[in-house]
Every structure is written in C-alpha cells, then in structure tokens.
Amino acid sequence: MIVGMQSLFLYAGVGVIGTAIHYTTLLTLVSLPTWGDSRQGVLWATTIGAVLGAGANYALNQRCVFPGAHRHRQALPRFAVVAGVGLIINAAAVAALTSLHVPLLLAQPGATALALGCGYTLNRFWTFS
Numbered sequence: 001m002i003v004g005m006q007s008l009f010l011y012a013g014v015g016v017i018g019t020a021i022h023y024t025t026l027l028t029l030v031s032l033p034t035w036g037d038s039r040q041g042v043l044w045a046t047t048i049g050a051v052l053g054a055g056a057n058y059a060l061n062q063r064c065v066f067p068g069a070h071r072h073r074q075a076l077p078r079f080a081v082v083a084g085v086g087l088i089i090n091a092a093a094v095a096a097l098t099s100l101h102v103p104l105l106l107a108q109p110g111a112t113a114l115a116l117g118c119g120y121t122l123n124r125f126w127t128f129s
Helices: 002-030 039-065 072-099 104-127
Strands: none
Touching: 002 039, 002 104, 039 072, 039 104, 072 104
C-alpha cells in the first residue's frame, strides 16, 4: 500500500508540472482580447493548456512514476485515451462551474482535482500496468 501512496504523491508532483503548463497556457491565452472576451475562447484556452500539460505528464509519468517494461506502443495510446477522458472532465467541469458564475480561478482548480483523481486511477491500473 505504501508503494501505491508513494506513486500517488509522485503522480501528483508530476501533475504539478503539467498543471503549471496548463495554467500558464490558459492564463496567457485568456489575457488576449480575442480569447478572454468569450466563453468559447476560455474553453479553447483551457483545452489547449490541458493538451500541452498532458504531453509533459506522459513523458514524466512513463519515466518517473510508472517505470517498467511497458512499451510506448501500448502505453501511449492508453495514456491518450485517459488524457482525452481527463480533457472532457476538465472542460465539462469548467463549463458547468463557470455557467454557475463560479470565477474561472476557482472553477479550474476544482476541475483539475476531479481530472487528477480519475487520471491517476486509470493510469495506474490500465495505462501503465
């Protein structure tokens, strides 16, 4: 069980890097008038940020969190599926929360936490198993 908790904490640490890429991209894009002035622009910005963060997360998770004999041929498509699920969870949560007038800077961390929990479980028991 300690191995599971250690991998969860390491996964979360790796996730900080992906999240930093995600949030930096999001905040940069929404600072542009054509992006930040519309709900659609905000959703595109968070989606682009999530995709860039997912790329960093795959590389770090494959190398640091779940190292082993798994091949990219198997792990990468599975990771892409999990990232896609996380992308949908993230976008849906941001859309739902912002439609309830929750400020983006509160909505996005909630969406991230939800996607993190789902992503860890799927990656640990399916992608990198």
